[in-house]
Amino acid sequence: MSILIYAETQNGSFSKSAFELASYARALANEMDTSVTAVAVKPTDPKAIELYGVNKVLQVNNPSLTTFNAKSYAEVISQAAQASNSSVVLLSTSADSKFLAPLLAIKLKASYASNVVALPMSLDPFVVKRTVFTNKAYGMTELSGDRRLISLSKNAFGLVEQAVSAEVEVFEPSISESTQSVTGVDKASDKVTIADAEVVVSAGRGLKGPENWGMIETLAEVLGAATACSKPVSDMGWRSHGEHVGQTGKPVAANLYIAIGISGAIQHLAGINSSKVKVVINTDPEAPFFKAADYGVVGDAFEVVPALIEKLKVFKSQNS
Amino acid sequence: MKILVCISHVPDTTSKINFKDNDTQFDTNGVQFIINPNDEFGLTRAMWFKEQQSATVDVITVGDVSVEPTLRKALAIGADKAFRVDMNPKDGFEVAKQLATIAQEEAYDLIIAGRESIDYNGGMVPGMLAELIGANFVNNCIKLTVEDNQISAEREIDGGKEILSTSFPLVIGGQKGLVEESDLRIPNMRGIMMARQKPLEVKEAIQTEVKTTTNKFEKPAPKGAITMVDKDNLDELIKLLHNEAKVI
Numbered sequence: 001m002s003i004l005i006y007a008e009t010q011n012g013s014f015s016k017s018a019f020e021l022a023s024y025a026r027a028l029a030n031e032m033d034t035s036v037t038a039v040a041v042k043p044t045d046p047k048a049i050e051l052y053g054v055n056k057v058l059q060v061n062n063p064s065l066t067t068f069n070a071k072s073y074a075e076v077i078s079q080a081a082q083a084s085n086s087s088v089v090l091l092s093t094s095a096d097s098k099f100l101a102p103l104l105a106i107k108l109k110a111s112y113a114s115n116v117v118a119l120p121m122s123l124d125p126f127v128v129k130r131t132v133f134t135n136k137a138y139g140m141t142e143l144s145g146d147r148r149l150i151s152l153s154k155n156a157f158g159l160v161e162q163a164v165s166a167e168v169e170v171f172e173p174s175i176s177e178s179t180q181s182v183t184g185v186d187k188a189s190d191k192v193t194i195a196d197a198e199v200v201v202s203a204g205r206g207l208k209g210p211e212n213w214g215m216i217e218t219l220a221e222v223l224g225a226a227t228a229c230s231k232p233v234s235d236m237g238w239r240s241h242g243e244h245v246g247q248t249g250k251p252v253a254a255n256l257y258i259a260i261g262i263s264g265a266i267q268h269l270a271g272i273n274s275s276k277v278k279v280v281i282n283t284d285p286e287a288p289f290f291k292a293a294d295y296g297v298v299g300d301a302f303e304v305v306p307a308l309i310e311k312l313k314v315f316k317s318q319n320s
Numbered sequence: 321m322k323i324l325v326c327i328s329h330v331p332d333t334t335s336k337i338n339f340k341d342n343d344t345q346f347d348t349n350g351v352q353f354i355i356n357p358n359d360e361f362g363l364t365r366a367m368w369f370k371e372q373q374s375a376t377v378d379v380i381t382v383g384d385v386s387v388e389p390t391l392r393k394a395l396a397i398g399a400d401k402a403f404r405v406d407m408n409p410k411d412g413f414e415v416a417k418q419l420a421t422i423a424q425e426e427a428y429d430l431i432i433a434g435r436e437s438i439d440y441n442g443g444m445v446p447g448m449l450a451e452l453i454g455a456n457f458v459n460n461c462i463k464l465t466v467e468d469n470q471i472s473a474e475r476e477i478d479g480g481k482e483i484l485s486t487s488f489p490l491v492i493g494g495q496k497g498l499v500e501e502s503d504l505r506i507p508n509m510r511g512i513m514m515a516r517q518k519p520l521e522v523k524e525a526i527q528t529e530v531k532t533t534t535n536k537f538e539k540p541a542p543k544g545a546i547t548m549v550d551k552d553n554l555d556e557l558i559k560l561l562h563n564e565a566k567v568i
Contacts (some may be wrong), residue, residue: 040456058416070447070457070480095477099459102447107414111531112413114443131439132537136337138438173557179454180486183472195478199567223568235501241462242476247333248357248496249439256567273540277565279557290546295560299551311554315562 002037003029005054005088006077008094014073016159016196017092019052023160024152025090026053027119030086039080039201040170041065042072050166052159056169058084065175067182072175074103079173081108081147091151094195101151111143117156117274133190133245135273153274155253156197194243197226200254202245204230204280204300211239211246215305222312228252230262246271261301264289281305287303321375321466325363326419326433326445327394328356329387333438339537346439346537350411355390358434366432366504367398368489373466376400382415382421382464384408388520395515396507400424402518405479411534413417416448417528423453428489435460435493440534444491450491462497467471 003025007018013096016067018040025036033289035055040046046057058080074215077100081089089108090316091097093115105112113128117138121127125142128150132139194200201220207213213227220227229241233245245252248269253274260281262268269292280293290296297304331337332352340347355363369375379394381387382401391402405418422430433451436443445454450457458464462481471494473484507515549557561568 004450064370070459072453095460096476098443099447099457102412102444103457105444106448106451112442112444113532115441130533133331133337134438134441136539138538138540139534140538141532141534143532147532158454161433180403181512182482184483185477185480186483187477191479193479217357234496235354241497242480244496256565262321264349265334272477277561277567279561282401292543294544294565295557296546296548297551297554297557304551307551308554308557311558312568313379315558319562 001087002035002192003032003055003088004077004081004084004085004094005036005038005090006097006098007038007040007043007049007054008092009040009043009059012042013039013279014043014049015094016153017094018049019159020154020157021050021090021092021152022054024119025229027160029053031119032123033239037080037084038087039077041076046168051163053163053164054166055164055207056084057166057168059168060171062173062175065308069177069178069180069182070100070103071180072095074100074107075175076173077104078107080171083171087147089147089149091149093151093153094215097151101149105149108149109144109145110145110147110293111147113141113143114150114151115153116150117153119157131274134270135251136270152164153253155255155274155276158168166277170276193227194226194228194245194252195252197254199223199225199258200228200252201225201260201261202228202230202234202256203260203301204262212302214237215309219258219305219309219312221317222309230268231265259293260288260305262289264292321369321373321425321430321508322428323366323369323375323377323564324423324428324431325359325377325379325399326431327359327363327379327381327390328434328437328439329353329381329383330389330437330439335356335448337539339539339550343537344346344535350373353390355393356434356447358436358438360504361496361498362432362434363394363397363399365494365498366492367505368499369466370398373467374383377424378403380405382407382409382418391520393507395518395520396511397505398511400518402520404520405523405525411444412444414528414532418444418525419445419449420452421525421526424447429491430466430488431455431491433491437493439491446491446493452488455489455491456486457491457493458486459493461492461494464498471497485519512519523532
């Protein structure tokens with residue numbers, strides 16, 4: 001018996017979410033008195049994940065897995081779950097993992113809960129807490145059956161080191177032919193993505209036009225942050241859809257979310273609810289965002305943001 | 321091209337969420353229901369297939385009689401026929417099983433669902449449906465074109481997009497980008513009148529096993545008081561974020 005995690009890699013290195021999943025799995029394994037197995041596609045340093053309590057790494061090297069294919073990856077994880085006799089399988093909430101999760105649930109005949117935010121509240125019955133109504137509430141979901149699939153919300157558990165010595169085994173799953181393939185990828189490699197970012201700098205209509213985003217980009221750069229925007233900004237085409245944060249856009253679960261010139265519509269606030277610390281900068285002291293934030297500055301973005309950039313540059317030079 | 325659009329009947333995005341009966345059930349009192357936004361982008365894209373490529377468009381939802389106004393709205397927007405599977409589903413798996421039964425009976429080329437519903441956010445129905453019926457699947461789909469059976473789809477990935485070549489039968493988990501917000505249609509009077517004449521078939525639910533149950537809810541703890549910082553004292557903000565919040 002084991003707990004299986006699908007440990008995602010980017011260019012061969014484990015992503016932060018893989019370490020977070022491992023941390024969660026280790027804590028759960030301690031409660032269930034079992035071990036943790038990770039399945040990973042072409043990790044360059046498979047043992048790197050042992051720091052977070054993984055006992056065994058199933059290393060998959062099939063050449064056909066070079067580009068992501070949800071169906072093939074679900075087959076790999078499904079076979080790894082069988083091979084490791086895992087009763088609990090854990091995934092992250094990256095776009096790729098959310099894509100393959102429902103396919104995997106059917107293959108494994110598993111019960112599946114997504115957007116889980118904490119360790120199970122009880123093991124028998126097996127009950128997890130997950131976000132519902134786009135972060136406006138939590139639901140306690142009981143998963144039945146003898147195989148359970150859980151996707152863990154980003155930043156919900158954090159990283160917990162508990163070093164063990166991991167055994168690495170080359171795993172060779174059989175992968176069926178697919179009638180679907182990736183023909184192109186369009187991805188800015190030098191930019192922090194909203195999914196990975198610890199800090200997100202987001203701006204709204206208060207910026208008056210797309211030409212004024214330079215200072216937002218600069219602030220994001222100083223903080224090593226991803227940029228995001230409100231729904232009206234994406235609807236008007238000032239910024240791409242990929243940056244839209246909120247109920248019909250992306251959720252943001254960052255450590256720090258800085259909202260500039262965003263009034264704070266209920267749909268937007270729902271989307272950022274899982275972020276830990278929220279800072280709002282707005283000219284209107286009555287903006288609803290001030291009721292949902294931790295720190296607030298009333299002021300014109302065109303004055304506050306450039307001043308903040310200068311002060312942060314000084315701070316960074318003294319603290320690095 | 322034969323298309324099915326899966327519609328979820330969800331609370332309006334501006335709804336305040338409350339629970340009743342000792343926090344065991346969502347309180348629908350005073351809540352306006354709408355077509356799930358992710359599904360509405362897909363429905364509009366289906367209308368373009370109908371108008372430009374002579375597709376037929378059916379819509380389906382799983383729910384009791386209270387969801388019928390949402391299906392009628394989809395018919396008023398231009399769908400040809402509606403199915404309602406008569407049950408109150410417990411989870412996404414149950415919905416996917418019901419949809420799979422109809423999808424197999426009707427043999428659709430393309431099934432368009434939203435990437436997730438904005439109520440329970442399971443994000444599992446389209447993928448489970450695809451796997452159950454052995455169809456291809458593209459999640460977070462932001463563009464879809466079909467020309468001479470050449471199907472090209474774009475998927476939003478973390479930090480960009482991916483272009484895929486795929487084939488029918490195909491299920492997509494759609495979202496904004498399939499069409500724009502400004503392309504969404506409000507039913508006109510003629511559409512509403514015509515929708516009354518269109519078929520709305522009620523299907524009996526099949527028996528499925530129950531995989532998950534959610535019968536306890538809670539709301540997030542109320543937010544603590546905000547700390548205001550003067551715009552001329554931004555050093556204070558940086559100090560707070562560094563020493564107190566420890567996020568920079």
